[in-house]
Amino acid sequence: xxxxxxxxxxxxxxxxxxxxxxxxxxxxxxxxxxxxxxxxxxxxxxxxxxxxxxxxxxxxxxxxxxxxxxxxxxxxxxxxxxxxxxxxxxxxxxxxxxxxxxxxxxxxxxxxxxxxxxxxxxxxxxxxxxxxxxxxxxxxxxxxxxxxxxxxxxxxxxxxxxxxxxxxxxxxxx
Numbered sequence: 001x002x003x004x005x006x007x008x009x010x011x012x013x014x015x016x017x018x019x020x021x022x023x024x025x026x027x028x029x030x031x032x033x034x035x036x037x038x039x040x041x042x043x044x045x046x047x048x049x050x051x052x053x054x055x056x057x058x059x060x061x062x063x064x065x066x067x068x069x070x071x072x073x074x075x076x077x078x079x080x081x082x083x084x085x086x087x088x089x090x091x092x093x094x095x096x097x098x099x100x101x102x103x104x105x106x107x108x109x110x111x112x113x114x115x116x117x118x119x120x121x122x123x124x125x126x127x128x129x130x131x132x133x134x135x136x137x138x139x140x141x142x143x144x145x146x147x148x149x150x151x152x153x154x155x156x157x158x159x160x161x162x163x164x165x166x167x168x169x170x171x172x173x174x
Contacts, residue, residue, distance in 0.1 A: 038085040039093070039122065041129045045079045051092045058114050073097060077106060077137075080130045082113070082122065093117050094126045098134060098142075106134050108144040127157050 049066045057063070073079055082094030093114040100106035108130060113123045134142055146154050151161070162168075 039125070040083045040085050040090075041126070042081050042083065043079060043133065044081065045073055045076075047073065047079070047081055047092070047095070052095060055092050055095060055112055055114055059112055061112070072109075075099070076109075077102065078130065078133055080126065080133065082126050082129075084117075094122060096126055096130050098130065100134075100137075100139060102137075104139065105141045105143070106139045108142060111144070123153065124157065127154075131157075 049069055052069065053063065053066065076097040077100035078098040080096045081092060084091045084093045094112065094117065096108060096111040098106045098108045108127075111123070111127065111130075113126060117123075131142065144154065144159065146159075
């Protein structure tokens with residue numbers, strides 16, 4: 001439980017001020033965004049799948065069938081997106097989703113931040129937004145799977161590999 005105490009017992013430092021350019025539940029981040037554009041977070045699920053595919057292409061992810069991506073989003077417990085807003089134009093620059101048992105556990109999937117916005121605190125802000133949303137639903141155990149090159153990023157967020165000796169197991173079709 002120490003992980004959650006470090007995250008939620010301190011004062012808020014990012015994504016909390018209410019705005020409504022995308023939806024009622026969006027929040028504005030006042031960080032180091034390029035050109036002083038507004039960065040807006042949203043839990044709106046109506047995401048253009050082609051725009052999401054472009055974002056995933058930008059970070060070098062393998063393409064997945066759009067019908068399956070759509071199904072994954074529809075069946076997710078939480079969908080979070082991060083947008084660069086400039087005037088009336090908006091651009092998808094970050095995305096994450098989580099599945100859950102709706103009571104205790106959630107697993108975060110598909111965390112992606114456009115390369116132009118990496119190294120500026122945007123990934124951390126997106127993850128804080130996701131964790132805050134999960135905690136507001138009283139989810140107390142959050143897991144994720146991370147590629148080796150981003151493990152250190154998640155460690156700085158308080159995630160730890162194999163807490164309390166728990167070992168994950170996987171099954172894949174042959």
